[in-house]
Amino acid sequence: MKLKLSDFLKCMSASISVLMVTSLLAVTPAQAAGGGGPEIKRQVWSFNGFFGKYNKAQLQRGFGVYKEVCAACHGLKLLSYRNLVQVGGPEFSKEQALAIAKEATIIDGVDEDGEPKEREGKLSDRFASPFKNDTQARASNNGALPPDFSVIAKARTYHRHVPWYTEPYYWAYDMATGYEEKGVDYLYALLTGYKTPPRGMKLGDGMNYNEVFPGHQIAMAAPLSEDAVEYADGTPTSLNQHAKDVSAFLAWASEPHLNARKDLGKRVLIYLTILALLLFLAKRSLWARVKH
Amino acid sequence: MSSDNDDVARRDFLMVAAGSVAGVGGACALWPLIDQMNPDASAKALASIEVDLSPIKDGQAITIMWRGKPIFIRKRTADDIKAAQEIPVSDLPDPEADTDRVQNDEWLVLIGICTHLGCIPRGQAAGDVHGDFGGWFCPCHGSHYDTSGRIRKGPAPKNLAVPPYKFLTDTKIKIG
Amino acid sequence: MSDHSSTYEPTNGFTRWLDERLPIMRLMHGQFIDFPTPRNLNYLWTFGAILTFCLAIQLITGIVLAMHFIPHGDFAFASVEHIMRDVNWGDLIRYTHFVGASMFFLAAYIHMFRGLYFGSYKSPREIIWILGVLIILCMIITAFMGYSLVWGQMSFWAVTVITNLFTAIPIVGESITQWIWGGYSVGDPTLNRLFSLHYLFPFIIVALVALHIWALHVVGSNNPTGVEPKTENDSVSFYPYYVIKDSFATMVFALLFAWFVFYAPNYLGHSDNFIEANPLQTPPHIVPEWYFLPFYAILRAIPDKLLGVVTMMAAICVLFIIPWLDTSKIRSTRYRPLLKPFFWLFVITCLVLGYCGAKSPDYRFVEMADTQKYTSKAAAVSAKEEILSKNKHADLEIIESINSKEITYDLKNTKFKLTNQVLSLLLTFYYFAFFFAIMPIVGLIETPHKLPGSIAESVLGKSSADKAQ
Numbered sequence: 001m002k003l004k005l006s007d008f009l010k011c012m013s014a015s016i017s018v019l020m021v022t023s024l025l026a027v028t029p030a031q032a033a034g035g036g037g038p039e040i041k042r043q044v045w046s047f048n049g050f051f052g053k054y055n056k057a058q059l060q061r062g063f064g065v066y067k068e069v070c071a072a073c074h075g076l077k078l079l080s081y082r083n084l085v086q087v088g089g090p091e092f093s094k095e096q097a098l099a100i101a102k103e104a105t106i107i108d109g110v111d112e113d114g115e116p117k118e119r120e121g122k123l124s125d126r127f128a129s130p131f132k133n134d135t136q137a138r139a140s141n142n143g144a145l146p147p148d149f150s151v152i153a154k155a156r157t158y159h160r161h162v163p164w165y166t167e168p169y170y171w172a173y174d175m176a177t178g179y180e181e182k183g184v185d186y187l188y189a190l191l192t193g194y195k196t197p198p199r200g201m202k203l204g205d206g207m208n209y210n211e212v213f214p215g216h217q218i219a220m221a222a223p224l225s226e227d228a229v230e231y232a233d234g235t236p237t238s239l240n241q242h243a244k245d246v247s248a249f250l251a252w253a254s255e256p257h258l259n260a261r262k263d264l265g266k267r268v269l270i271y272l273t274i275l276a277l278l279l280f281l282a283k284r285s286l287w288a289r290v291k292h
Numbered sequence: 293m294s295s296d297n298d299d300v301a302r303r304d305f306l307m308v309a310a311g312s313v314a315g316v317g318g319a320c321a322l323w324p325l326i327d328q329m330n331p332d333a334s335a336k337a338l339a340s341i342e343v344d345l346s347p348i349k350d351g352q353a354i355t356i357m358w359r360g361k362p363i364f365i366r367k368r369t370a371d372d373i374k375a376a377q378e379i380p381v382s383d384l385p386d387p388e389a390d391t392d393r394v395q396n397d398e399w400l401v402l403i404g405i406c407t408h409l410g411c412i413p414r415g416q417a418a419g420d421v422h423g424d425f426g427g428w429f430c431p432c433h434g435s436h437y438d439t440s441g442r443i444r445k446g447p448a449p450k451n452l453a454v455p456p457y458k459f460l461t462d463t464k465i466k467i468g
Numbered sequence: 469m470s471d472h473s474s475t476y477e478p479t480n481g482f483t484r485w486l487d488e489r490l491p492i493m494r495l496m497h498g499q500f501i502d503f504p505t506p507r508n509l510n511y512l513w514t515f516g517a518i519l520t521f522c523l524a525i526q527l528i529t530g531i532v533l534a535m536h537f538i539p540h541g542d543f544a545f546a547s548v549e550h551i552m553r554d555v556n557w558g559d560l561i562r563y564t565h566f567v568g569a570s571m572f573f574l575a576a577y578i579h580m581f582r583g584l585y586f587g588s589y590k591s592p593r594e595i596i597w598i599l600g601v602l603i604i605l606c607m608i609i610t611a612f613m614g615y616s617l618v619w620g621q622m623s624f625w626a627v628t629v630i631t632n633l634f635t636a637i638p639i640v641g642e643s644i645t646q647w648i649w650g651g652y653s654v655g656d657p658t659l660n661r662l663f664s665l666h667y668l669f670p671f672i673i674v675a676l677v678a679l680h681i682w683a684l685h686v687v688g689s690n691n692p693t694g695v696e697p698k699t700e701n702d703s704v705s706f707y708p709y710y711v712i713k714d715s716f717a718t719m720v721f722a723l724l725f726a727w728f729v730f731y732a733p734n735y736l737g738h739s740d741n742f743i744e745a746n747p748l749q750t751p752p753h754i755v756p757e758w759y760f761l762p763f764y765a766i767l768r769a770i771p772d773k774l775l776g777v778v779t780m781m782a783a784i785c786v787l788f789i790i791p792w793l794d795t796s797k798i799r800s801t802r803y804r805p806l807l808k809p810f811f812w813l814f815v816i817t818c819l820v821l822g823y824c825g826a827k828s829p830d831y832r833f834v835e836m837a838d839t840q841k842y843t844s845k846a847a848a849v850s851a852k853e854e855i856l857s858k859n860k861h862a863d864l865e866i867i868e869s870i871n872s873k874e875i876t877y878d879l880k881n882t883k884f885k886l887t888n889q890v891l892s893l894l895l896t897f898y899y900f901a902f903f904f905a906i907m908p909i910v911g912l913i914e915t916p917h918k919l920p921g922s923i924a925e926s927v928l929g930k931s932s933a934d935k936a937q
Contacts, residue, residue, distance in 0.1 A: 286709060289929055411749070
């Protein structure tokens with residue numbers, strides 16, 4: 001017994017034609033006010049999609065950029081130094097990670113006088129924050145608070161500049177292809193989006209022009225430049241490469257188990273497909289005796 | 293026969309009485325279970341706060357938390373006061389005279405929550421944007437508030453609310 | 469339960485002993501093995517089983533997550549991230565729970581539309597339907613509370629916005645809101661009680677589901693023809709026929725579920741919820757999860773706060789009374805030519821309402837405007853005043869747009885626009901009109917198609933159905 005699909009399709013085609021007509025009526029593309037700025041481009045990421053996986057070398061380079069440039073202001077408070085060794089991440093050696101941890105000063109417990117005691121970092125420690133608290137962070141940054149980077153790659157997004165009636169198509173496409181890199185694409189666009197401000201634009205005190213930042217005025221000065229960080233593996237040290245690597249590193253920081261998850265996912269999907277197939281065959285042979 | 297009827301009547305009465313007493317007892321026992329959800333003693337202790345105004349200089353503003361909401365306290369300059377009082381009340385989207393919003397012309401005390409969708413307007417720090425009317429500007433949807441915290445431009449329907457407060461001394465207020 | 473007698477025969481000493489004391493095996497056998505079920509159910513009828521599967525998944529993953537979650541404003545966000553990063557299998561368990569909520573609602577909405585299309589709410593199944601509405605109501609409350617526990621920006625402000633709706637109640641609104649908050653704004657006490665209730669509600673749902681199935685087994689399943697089973701030839705036993713069919717459908721659904729868990733776990737969420745709750749900063753756009761969007765659109769369509777809340781509540785509560793709003797004697801819309809287009813329009817209305825809920829209220833779906841570009845603000849303002857002097861009612865707007873080279877000021881003279889607000893209002897109108905006008909009137913004036921004499925006849929054709937008897 002089938003649902004009368006034809007009726008449904010008739011209704012759908014009618015509504016689609018209504019949408020087409022209304023879209024033709026729209027002389028100017030309906031766009032949210034206050035938009036502007038270029039469309040954010042999707043980058044090719046090694047960890048995108050069904051077969052996606054982090055690139056270990058890229059994460060190591062990205063961590064270098066984070067440590068040399070970002071870490072001065074931005075914390076990674078949800079991560080521990082041990083995570084740097086973890087499978088599916090930058091996979092530094094234990095010694096390398098320990099050396100990184102040791103550079104940090106950690107406040108742990110109190111000495112005999114009851115004063116806070118400092119020691120060097122261990123692998124089990126959380127990443128040391130660059131500031132003692134938010135107030136200090138603001139005070140040292142012209143009133144702006146540098147956000148923590150632990151989940152920044154999932155905490156940012158952008159809106160695609162497409163007419164509203166095509167949006168559902170893009171949603172379906174993104175779901176079907178497993179596109180979860182909106183945040184990373186935004187980070188890359190932000191890091192490479194510092195331009196000279198347009199003629200006549202008055203920037204606030206200490207503000208910088210960035211073409212993708214909402215409102216175009218950002219407190220952070222352009223953090224990256226060509227050759228800002230040395231790469232041990234000989235990868236060209238262009239600004240774009242730095243931006244790409246550090247964005248990838250931040251993607252890992254916010255989703256550290258992605259490799260394992262996508263790996264297991266394939267097995268689960270195969271298992272479910274086989275089970276569904278077996279059940280389908282069982283169902284078919286069983287119901288063959290009963291007309292329905 | 294009549295004694296039988298009396299018995300039945302007495303029994304009915306006792307049943308109803310027992311039922312009512314049980315019901316009242318149940319309702320009384322229920323009340324603590326409902327009331328426990330109301331703001332507790334530690335929350336009530338913070339229901340009113342005292343603020344020392346003496347360190348605030350002319351034109352400066354501070355933000356303090358009261359009942360989990362930001363309170364803006366601004367020491368207005370003579371220009372601020374003049375601007376707030378000069379504008380004809382009838383021209384305002386939410387007509388309210390400046391004198392009805394302050395107890396002392398110098399001190400403006402407001403709940404710093406935009407009346408549009410509850411965002412926190414900017415304009416507290418010296419370097420902040422103050423909007424077109426020298427007060428506050430809400431970055432979410434662009435509402436401009438004047439030096440009396442009144443809405444002048446943008447989508448917000450109402451002026452910034454004034455919390456209940458009173459002056460304990462010339463430089464000390466109690467909010468709440 | 470239903471009056472058919474169980475063919476259960478205890479097979480050994482223990483089951484005989486148990487059967488005399490607690491005939492639970494007999495009950496289960498009668499309800500889930502022998503139970504006569506219409507032979508013509510299509511795949512839309514598998515969603516009952518799929519929903520049971522979803523509920524079980526949410527319960528199991530939820531109980532496990534509660535072992536690691538900390539319901540305190542300072543720790544909630546970090547404890548969720550702790551689950552995601554450090555707890556063994558934590559990321560998968562949480563993603564399953566998070567995606568599971570979406571899947572649960574997806575299945576529930578399909579189940580509801582199926583009931584609506586095939587008239588499963590009609591006599592004698594009113595109680596089944598009403599219990600179902602109670603279940604979806606509890607699901608909405610549970611999902612809302614669960615979403616708040618993450619204590620991200622969207623969680624916090626969703627709680628703020630929704631609890632603030634209670635302030636719309638005259639006189640006691642403020643006190644009720646503070647009672648819900650346990651303070652003077654959303655804070656730790658609020659989070660803690662939301663957690664407590666989020667753990668409680670699923671068990672209420674389980675109880676309601678038990679009643680839902682009980683009521684279903686008293687009168688039996690509806691079927692695509694809406695004709696009640698008359699002879700044995702119309703039904704098959706639940707086991708093995710529907711056990712296998714439901715299992716197959718559930719596994720296909722599980723494939724979709726798994727796709728989201730493993731390959732797009734955050735797609736159905738919102739990026740702002742990865743920013744820890746901050747009572748001092750509101751996200752620029754507050755949007756609920758996708759499954760609340762149609763209701764959110766209805767809430768915003770009405771400009772008045774109290775009326776908006778009442779309308780939104782009514783949008784759910786109207787479902788309680790549709791068994792009495794539908795005047796037709798025919799169950800299945802398949803035989804109702806007049807209702808059918810209205811039904812599909814209703815489905816589209818719900819989908820578009822959802823779309824409206826995702827857009828800001830002043831979003832313009834259709835716009836016809838003349839736009840003039842100016843390079844200075846002063847020029848744009850003077851041009852605006854000039855047009856205003858000619859036409860006082862002109863809808864003018866100056867839009868500053870910044871590109872890498874220059875700032876331009878577009879003076880937009882809008883001639884016609886269809887805003888989200890207006891569209892939502894139109895759709896809300898149809899939403900209610902469908903129940904209060906179309907359902908009662910169509911039932912009275914419609915000439916339905918001829919119903920098949922029996923389920924067997926609809927399946928086998930008239931002659932062979934007679935032969936089989």
